[in-house]
Amino acid sequence: MRLRNLLKIAIKSLTRNRMRSLLTSLGVIIGVGAVIVMVAIGQGAQADIEAQITSLGANMVMIFPGSSWSRGVSHGAGSQNRLTLDDADAIRERATLVTAVSTEVRVNAQIIGGDSNWNTSIQGVDPEYQEIRDWYTVSGEFFTERDVRAKAKVAVLGKTVADNLFPGSDPVGERIRIRNTPFKVVGVLEAKGQSAYGSDRDDVVMMPSTTALYRLAGGRYISRIFASAVSIEASEAAEEELTAILREEHNLEPGEEDDFRVRSQAEFLETATETSRVMTLLLGAVAAVSLVVGGIGIMNIMLVSVTERTREIGIRLAVGARGSDVLVQFLTEAIVLALVGGTVGILLAVGVSVFLDRVIGMTAIISPVIVALAFCFSGAVGVFFGYYPARKAARLNPIDALRYE
Amino acid sequence: MSAVIEASGISKIYQMGEVEVHALRGVDLTVEDGEFISIMGASGSGKSTLMNVLGCLDHPTSGEYLLNGRDVSELNPNEFAEVRNTRIGFVFQVFNLLPRTTALDNVELPLLYDRTRRIKDPRAEAVAALERVGLADRITHEPNQLSGGERQRVAIARALVNRPSIILADEPTGNLDSVMSLEIMELFGELNAQGITIIIVTHEHDIAEATGRIIEMKDGAIIRDVVNVGGQIE
Numbered sequence: 036m037r038l039r040n041l042l043k044i045a046i047k048s049l050t051r052n053r054m055r056s057l058l059t060s061l062g063v064i065i066g067v068g069a070v071i072v073m074v075a076i077g078q079g080a081q082a083d084i085e086a087q088i089t090s091l092g093a094n095m096v097m098i099f100p101g102s103s104w105s106r107g108v109s110h111g112a113g114s115q116n117r118l119t120l121d122d123a124d125a126i127r128e129r130a131t132l133v134t135a136v137s138t139e140v141r142v143n144a145q146i147i148g149g150d151s152n153w154n155t156s157i158q159g160v161d162p163e164y165q166e167i168r169d170w171y172t173v174s175g176e177f178f179t180e181r182d183v184r185a186k187a188k189v190a191v192l193g194k195t196v197a198d199n200l201f202p203g204s205d206p207v208g209e210r211i212r213i214r215n216t217p218f219k220v221v222g223v224l225e226a227k228g229q230s231a232y233g234s235d236r237d238d239v240v241m242m243p244s245t246t247a248l249y250r251l252a253g254g255r256y257i258s259r260i261f262a263s264a265v266s267i268e269a270s271e272a273a274e275e276e277l278t279a280i281l282r283e284e285h286n287l288e289p290g291e292e293d294d295f296r297v298r299s300q301a302e303f304l305e306t307a308t309e310t311s312r313v314m315t316l317l318l319g320a321v322a323a324v325s326l327v328v329g330g331i332g333i334m335n336i337m338l339v340s341v342t343e344r345t346r347e348i349g350i351r352l353a354v355g356a357r358g359s360d361v362l363v364q365f366l367t368e369a370i371v372l373a374l375v376g377g378t379v380g381i382l383l384a385v386g387v388s389v390f391l392d393r394v395i396g397m398t399a400i401i402s403p404v405i406v407a408l409a410f411c412f413s414g415a416v417g418v419f420f421g422y423y424p425a426r427k428a429a430r431l432n433p434i435d436a437l438r439y440e
Numbered sequence: 441m442s443a444v445i446e447a448s449g450i451s452k453i454y455q456m457g458e459v460e461v462h463a464l465r466g467v468d469l470t471v472e473d474g475e476f477i478s479i480m481g482a483s484g485s486g487k488s489t490l491m492n493v494l495g496c497l498d499h500p501t502s503g504e505y506l507l508n509g510r511d512v513s514e515l516n517p518n519e520f521a522e523v524r525n526t527r528i529g530f531v532f533q534v535f536n537l538l539p540r541t542t543a544l545d546n547v548e549l550p551l552l553y554d555r556t557r558r559i560k561d562p563r564a565e566a567v568a569a570l571e572r573v574g575l576a577d578r579i580t581h582e583p584n585q586l587s588g589g590e591r592q593r594v595a596i597a598r599a600l601v602n603r604p605s606i607i608l609a610d611e612p613t614g615n616l617d618s619v620m621s622l623e624i625m626e627l628f629g630e631l632n633a634q635g636i637t638i639i640i641v642t643h644e645h646d647i648a649e650a651t652g653r654i655i656e657m658k659d660g661a662i663i664r665d666v667v668n669v670g671g672q673i674e
Contacts, residue, residue, distance in 0.1 A: 040552050051540065200474040350536045353497060354598065355525020357518050433497050433524075437536065 045368040059336045062329025063376025067409045069322035071384035074405045077315025079398030094267045098260040101294040119239040125284045132380020133275040135163035141248040141258040148200040148211030172234045175207035176221030183243040190218040193239035194226040270299040330416035337424035349436025362429035369421020377413030445471035450503035463489040465660040476632040478648040481657035494607045495530045496523045499556045522635045529599025531609035535591045537583045543594045544579040550602045569601040589620030617666040625650045
């Protein structure tokens, strides 16, 4: 039988039971819609995270202190802190693949200023830090290279800190006290918002690395070194170069393990992307279950339909239809049901995604691949769940089918 | 004259639980091309079973059945379907038209399943078949808009449409009043005059009288087989 006739017959018998066909495809509509919307939300979240990481400087390379081992027991990252300001200077001097280098010294302390006090994280950094992290002041100025050399008692406040200590006024020029040392506020940083992991990036005070190290932290070890690779593509090569420089600086013999770790933002990006990709997959998989349930709905209705139309099948067989003709006919009906459901589901999903994106403000990205995949999958659901009822119809004996009451 | 049907020793045994029902017990039947035959008999005499076997709707348990000289008792289901489609037209007592489907679509149905020839315009052939049974003005009517006689005419058109050599009708007038029955028998007479072999099953003697040969069955066997010329049994 020709395809045109098959489709005509299928559509005719489906429209004969409009309500039933509608409810049956509703299962597929919801299934396909859920898959597409869930994946769109997942991919939206993925894009958000990527954008956030990129906003921290996509070509950033970080150096952490390594972990120490004794008798096979790891003491954890940072347990063997051997990064010093000298290491940073060595990189500045010799590295060719990085454009900017900054140290970071982290200290937690209470800040007293205005009429209030605030407990926050202090980051002792170098002026290049602005460039590396793409993070500049909105008010006042960042401190300078001279301030670093002079261990100047100047501070730049994050938005959260500024808002808490000096609500409603510009803190530039104000004085604050940290561990009984007076500091002058020289600038306020632009707001960066939440990090990808939920912490408030604006809850920070920055000051020259030397000031933080010698006046607040004490000792000679710093927390991290940041550098900017010349490009994202050069990140990996820059990592290798920095590793080589630091190994030499730390007098490590070949074969000895690194006592530091080098990570590029590109790697973080990869990890975060991988994480959200898994999440997207999970969301999609959960939604796919509803598509399978929709398929079972089709199978159920097709079984009912085969029983109801036993006489019709008998007539068709009596006038010369083969079992395969009947099989294809019922299969076509199931596939049409599923594909109509799939198409409506896609339209619905596009509508919901646009609504989420424009009205709710969630990022939802519909990928054509998923739409195509969902459409094909709904067709496959039709074939898979339509096959059993169709085969049941095809195996009927014409005489029995004709006598069926 | 050549034989359209040569059946010998046809038997059909149904297994009803523990009991074996012998619906046909070694029927021998030869039908020449162009004959008009009626098969009579009481309910359960096996005439419908014989029709189903002759119509390739059912396999005999044993026996040899040659249709147009070809042995069809051993065919597989697809070959069987092809025989039903192209060589036999079957007419039922209860019409067996597709409900909510126009007369034209009903008549076109066998053509859609024909794999033996490429049919250029199945609709035109279906219209021609409907014209042949006198329903040219009813082609877009659905079965529930047609009288019983008209429905049976649609069913006959469907049986005719793929040019079979033989039409089998199982009590075609069983659900019709006497006027309609007469019309249907006249139609069969016309078709027979055009050269189509026709076998009908009937209960009614006056229906059987309109045919050229009357076969009577009882308990799954033929007990009488006579030639009927103008109501005079020879």
